[in-house]
Amino acid sequence: MFDAILIEKDESGQTAGLTRLDEARLPEGDVTVRVACSTLNYKDALAITGKGPVVRSFPMVPGIDFAGVVESSDHDGYRPGDRVVLNGWGVGETHWGGLAEKARVKGDWLVPLQAPFTMAQAMSIGTAGYTAMLCVMALERHGVAPGSGPVLVTGAAGGVGSVATAVLAKLGYEVAAVTGRPEQADYLKGLGAAEILDRAEFTEPGRPLARERWAGAVDVAGGQVLANVCASIRYRGTVAACGLAGGMSFPATVAPFILRGVTLAGIDSVMCPREDRLEAWRRLARDLDPAILEGITEPVALGDVVETSERLLAGQVRGRVTVPLG
């Protein structure tokens, strides 16, 4: 038996809570992992609260991330005792996930724990941090370099935003951090932000082309914020768009793309090919100072995950939430 969060659904609606499950109920997979630590991402909070259509089959153990130790394996790449990390692949959406003491998954979905991170540190990073690195890699691929000019990060006090701010600053970029929480200015400056901007500057409909300000941007917001960000990107700059914290819509015009050669680079972490994942984790090991992880992380007990999901969606959680299980 093992502890897990279970989401169930019937005619009266969806419920989520802590429960004990029999290992015989674990889904198919060639590697069984004793989970040491999981996390709570924006997507997990949508799944647990039912506020977004994340869960595709019920009952579901949520949790798109975990780090743990292989207990048994029929996969050539893994042996009992190996320390592994999982991010995405539909785990916590279509396949039972990481908010549980045990998980059974396809070995092909796992990556080895990246030195020098501990399992807890890997989960402080989690999908949010690995996605932040995919965004940074996209900016680099499109020629945005530390000397190119200021780079904007939206939702900067959230999970993706905190890691993106820290990584970009360590790489030498001048980071302008957008937040709806001005009280987090010192936190963001501590991560390396050079400038703090009020989210309200980006939430009203703006002109198709605004003043050219940013060489690049990492956007977690989508919606009107993303439209305004695109309108203020400098000639041939790039926006890495990964989120919808401000909405699914994109009320923009093509003007920034056809008149300024702006690139909108879409970022998906879920089905991202293995080679890119391994590269992102190698880059995190090189370009993220592990010393900042404790300060951006709030550990919560498995039993507090449901309540924390509400707080996270209300924008009241700073940085990352981890769920230690070991």
Ligand code: NDP
């Ligand atoms: P968090 O909840 O940790 O952070 C989101 C942040 O967005 C908040 O902290 C807040 O930052 C800001 N925000 C909240 N509401 C709004 C709003 N209405 N308009 C603009 N900004 C807002 O979530 P994560 O960092 O984990 O994820 C951020 C987004 O990225 C989510 O939409 C998530 O689904 C997406 N995502 C996508 C991935 C992919 O593969 N494409 C992978 C991981 C995440 P502040 O208080 O500083 O303003």
